[in-house]
Amino acid sequence: xxPILIRGARVVDPSVGRDEVAxxxxxxxxxxxxxxxxxxxxxxxxxxxxxxxxxxxxxxxxVHLREPGREDVETIATGARAAVAGGFTAVCAMPNTDPxxxxxxxxGFIVSQARLAGSARVHPISAVSLGQKGEQMAxxxxxxxxxxxxxxxxxxxxxxxxxxxxxLEYALTFGIPVIDHCEDVTLSHGGAMHEGIxxxxxxxxxxxxxxEDVIVARDIALAELTGGHVHFAHMSTAxxxxxxxxxxxxxxxxxxxxTPHHLTLTDVACEGYDTNAKMNPPLREAxxxxxxxxxxxxxxxxxxxxxxxxxxxxxxxxxxDNAPFGVVGLETALGLAITELVEPGIxxxxxxxERMATRPARIVHLPGGTLRPGAPADVVVFDPAAEWTVEPxxxxxxxxxxxxxxxxxxxxxxxxxxxxxxxxxxxxRPDSPERSAP
Amino acid sequence: MSGALGKDxxxxxxxxxxxxxxxxxxxEPFKEISERAIKKVPVLRGxxxxxxxxxxxxxxxxxxxxxxxxxxxxxxxxxxSGSSVSKGETLVDTARNLEAxxxxxxxMRHMSSGAAKFLADRIESSVINAGDGKHxxxxxxxxxLLTIRDHRPIAxxxxxxxxxxLHSRVARSNIWGLLKLGxxxxxxxxxxxLPLGIEALGVRVFRRVEEAIAWADVLNVLRLQLERMExxxxxxxxxxxxxxxxxxxxxxxxxRELLILxxxxxxxGVEIDxxxxxxxxxxxxxxxxxxxxxRMAVLYLLAGGNPDLAEAAKGGADR
Numbered sequence: 001x002x003p004i005l006i007r008g009a010r011v012v013d014p015s016v017g018r019d020e021v022a023x024x025x026x027x028x029x030x031x032x033x034x035x036x037x038x039x040x041x042x043x044x045x046x047x048x049x050x051x052x053x054x055x056x057x058x059x060x061x062x063v064h065l066r067e068p069g070r071e072d073v074e075t076i077a078t079g080a081r082a083a084v085a086g087g088f089t090a091v092c093a094m095p096n097t098d099p100x101x102x103x104x105x106x107x108g109f110i111v112s113q114a115r116l117a118g119s120a121r122v123h124p125i126s127a128v129s130l131g132q133k134g135e136q137m138a139x140x141x142x143x144x145x146x147x148x149x150x151x152x153x154x155x156x157x158x159x160x161x162x163x164x165x166x167x168l169e170y171a172l173t174f175g176i177p178v179i180d181h182c183e184d185v186t187l188s189h190g191g192a193m194h195e196g197i198x199x200x201x202x203x204x205x206x207x208x209x210x211x212e213d214v215i216v217a218r219d220i221a222l223a224e225l226t227g228g229h230v231h232f233a234h235m236s237t238a239x240x241x242x243x244x245x246x247x248x249x250x251x252x253x254x255x256x257x258x259t260p261h262h263l264t265l266t267d268v269a270c271e272g273y274d275t276n277a278k279m280n281p282p283l284r285e286a287x288x289x290x291x292x293x294x295x296x297x298x299x300x301x302x303x304x305x306x307x308x309x310x311x312x313x314x315x316x317x318x319x320x321d322n323a324p325f326g327v328v329g330l331e332t333a334l335g336l337a338i339t340e341l342v343e344p345g346i347x348x349x350x351x352x353x354e355r356m357a358t359r360p361a362r363i364v365h366l367p368g369g370t371l372r373p374g375a376p377a378d379v380v381v382f383d384p385a386a387e388w389t390v391e392p393x394x395x396x397x398x399x400x401x402x403x404x405x406x407x408x409x410x411x412x413x414x415x416x417x418x419x420x421x422x423x424x425x426x427x428x429r430p431d432s433p434e435r436s437a438p
Numbered sequence: 439m440s441g442a443l444g445k446d447x448x449x450x451x452x453x454x455x456x457x458x459x460x461x462x463x464x465x466e467p468f469k470e471i472s473e474r475a476i477k478k479v480p481v482l483r484g485x486x487x488x489x490x491x492x493x494x495x496x497x498x499x500x501x502x503x504x505x506x507x508x509x510x511x512x513x514x515x516x517x518x519s520g521s522s523v524s525k526g527e528t529l530v531d532t533a534r535n536l537e538a539x540x541x542x543x544x545x546m547r548h549m550s551s552g553a554a555k556f557l558a559d560r561i562e563s564s565v566i567n568a569g570d571g572k573h574x575x576x577x578x579x580x581x582x583l584l585t586i587r588d589h590r591p592i593a594x595x596x597x598x599x600x601x602x603x604l605h606s607r608v609a610r611s612n613i614w615g616l617l618k619l620g621x622x623x624x625x626x627x628x629x630x631x632l633p634l635g636i637e638a639l640g641v642r643v644f645r646r647v648e649e650a651i652a653w654a655d656v657l658n659v660l661r662l663q664l665e666r667m668e669x670x671x672x673x674x675x676x677x678x679x680x681x682x683x684x685x686x687x688x689x690x691x692x693x694r695e696l697l698i699l700x701x702x703x704x705x706x707g708v709e710i711d712x713x714x715x716x717x718x719x720x721x722x723x724x725x726x727x728x729x730x731x732x733r734m735a736v737l738y739l740l741a742g743g744n745p746d747l748a749e750a751a752k753g754g755a756d757r
Binding site: 195196197199200201202203204205206208272273314317318319320321322 | 451528529530548549550551552553555556570571572573574607610633634635636638639
């Protein structure tokens with residue numbers, strides 16, 4: 001593999017507090033040097049990056065790659081390809097596959113499929129409980145040895161307080177977080193969107209904020225009891241942000257993520273029964289959007305994670321009640337964040353990179369998220385000013401279920417490098433993969 | 439087809455006060471058709487209408503069918519059981535197949551909120567929402583308005599909707615229609631059966647039915663479904679009647695005479711006392727009669743009929 005010199009970029013590396021025009025030299029799969037006027041070694045490929053931003057490759061703690069089980073809507077290969085198109089060099093795959101990723105063979109399968117795909121790194125997350133049934137704990141030790149970086153019953157909450165307690169305690173041995181999808185299913189049962197005036201008008205059963213808040217409260221109490229690390233998936237309510245802020249102030253080992261859609265949309269997007277606005281947790285109200293944004297700004301919420309959830313066109317082309325929850329997010333996350341958070345001055349660019357690369361890597365103890373010499377040569381180079389239009393038909397993902405179709409966004413990924421190899425170049429287009437949409 | 443109402447009738451939320459008044463005014467001349475010995479006029483001759491009912495319905499389906507037949511439309515009834523729907527066909531495929539047979543209108547009842555809009559967005563024919571989930575039941579709202587208007591001006595009238603507002607499409611259509619025509623609207627029921635934030639629509643909330651009765655000119659009493667008790671929204675039907683039942687004793691304390699509406703089917707002795715349902719202030723059967731006229735008006739207007747010519751049209755002018 002040839003050395004690569006990224007020349008003249010604005011290098012943003014929050015892990016070392018760097019934000020300056022410099023060159024980055026990658027060789028042997030790792031970062032060799034970052035500095036001004038680095039010469040290109042013999043045979044090196046040079047990427048001219050004047051006017052562009054170079055940053056540690058983005059890390060997504062929350063994706064659903066659907067393989068095994070629903071290869072018709074996404075595979076590890078297409079999901080990983082969509083990831084690098086969006087600037088992500090590492091993604092963490094949730095275990096609600098079919099069969100559930102709850103044993104070392106299943107974890108090993110994901111690792112080997114990702115290796116074959118050769119684009120973004122894919123780190124498996126194992127189930128907390130066998131079959132995600134909320135009963136017997138999975139074998140965390142063996143799963144971590146096979147490559148799992150965290151455990152979660154995502155798609156549903158860790159079923160009982162007792163299971164959450166024991167999982168947090170047991171996970172301490174391996175230093176991994178327990179990621180919880182906070183939803184009291186007795187409160188959310190049958191719900192299709194946020195419970196509020198819009199659900200009342202549309203006649204759709206609502207999911208109240210409290211469905212999230214009561215489980216967040218439970219988990220904070222259990223983090224306090226056990227000293228274990230809870231990571232809160234896709235936070236959507238003002239109440240959850242308030243509780244996490246308070247828990248962090250008390251020094252508890254809690255971290256949290258928020259999705260691009262919860263940062264940018266409200267339940268009004270469900271108007272007209274648009275099934276691409278149906279997700280779980282549901283889009284909330286303006287006060288919640290303001291709260292998750294404030295949480296992201298002050299660090300209460302550690303990172304942005306996409307909850308990339310591909311679904312078949314036919315499944316979403318249905319009555320709102322009958323359509324599945326979820327939206328794809330890998331290919332729009334960076335553009336949305338730059339357009340909606342950085343451009344209006346809510347978040348600085350270095351803070352955004354911190355929230356999309358450095359912190360998420362730290363939460364699951366990945367070596368990425370930094371451009372320190374010796375770190376993996378995982379880099380994203382993007383043009384923060386370039387405008388583009390979201391065209392789902394041109395996604396690398398097999399699925400197109402996005403509420404952002406037609407949006408004009410700023411921030412275009414020029415190159416994504418994983419392990420010192422260019423895995424995505426702007427202008428690349430999907431080469432006729434089978435699609436889940438006509 | 440587009441006329442006074444546009445292509446479809448999906449809900450009263452999406453109509454202007456003028457459009458609603460126009461439907462009610464158009465219904466007036468149609469009332470008389472049902473009183474004739476020969477109850478048929480050629481207003482919709484040659485039009486094909488499909489009644490697509492995914493949920494059981496007696497009153498609404500029959501009312502639509504009478505309205506269609508009395509206007510001389512050709513009609514087909516499709517029920518979910520025993521049709522291709524029970525074989526797993528999607529809603530949109532069912533509709534497209536019907537449309538391929540060249541129809542003019544679909545009257546649909548469906549268990550999912552938004553199903554009528556979903557269908558209307560995907561087919562060319564007019565869609566009339568005959569009840570979609572918990573969303574709207576616009577022709578029921580219209581017949582309730584017509585019935586109230588037969589007794590008193592709607593503007594300024596105080597109407598309280600009593601019961602399971604949370605799960606009621608009738609309540610939503612009533613709220614929109616009444617507010618648009620200038621009525622004052624309230625709801626009353628156990629808080630577990632009232633939608634969160636309902637006040638934001640511009641309605642008052644009464645916690646006790648006695649307070650509602652003291653305030654209102656009209657009570658629209660909703661059906662309380664047995665499933666609500668099973669799902670834990672209320673402790674028991676007995677308890678519901680005790681606390682929220684519209685009884686003669688409670689009505690006797692009203693400061694004025696109340697008009698009593700009920701969309702049916704009634705649970706006598708649960709939400710309403712038989713002596714009230716059959717009493718002098720009940721207009722429940724009048725509602726049913728008005729239902730046919732209102733549906734005729736809707737069919738006529740969606741077929742492109744001119745509201746000002748309804749009287750002439752029913753005389754037999756071939757359009």
